[in-house]
Amino acid sequence: MFKKALFPALPSATLLSALLLIARVFIGVMFLLHGMQKWLYYGELYSNFPDPLHIGSAWSLILIIIAELVCSAFFIFGFLYRLVLLPMIFAMGMAFFVIHDGSLDGGELSLVYMMSFVFMYIVGPGRFSIDAWLKRRIEADMGVKSE
Secondary structure: OHHHHHOOOOOOHHHHHHHHHHHHHHHHHHHHHHHHHHHHOHHHHOOOOOOOOOOOHHHHHHHHHHHHHHHHHHHHHOOOHHHHHHHHHHHHHHHHHHHOOOOHHHHHHHHHHHHHHHHHHHHOOOOOOHHHHHHHHHHHHHOOOOO
């Protein structure tokens, strides 16, 4: 009993995919809410939003809204999964390393998001994603057997 508690068996592929789905939805919705706040208060934020890329505050805000709203929605559904994670990782990297100077004092949330996105990029979307469904469809149409 004690051994199983400390060293549980590895989860099945289905359970692992379910856990990845739960993580995608939870992390994605939380990130999407940040984008929703920025979108709703665009009028108040656009003139003094941080501009680490030197493209103007309004454009910086637009890009972060795209990363936080559009990319997180695609991330939640597992559509173009790794592609949409790149701007999300970049945005949180800029937030942590440039805006917050790599400090945990105020920058810890951007670091947590960035590391979560890096981890999710590495492990992939799992079986319960649009990308996995598309892959299965393409393989079926081509007559290729899936792994």
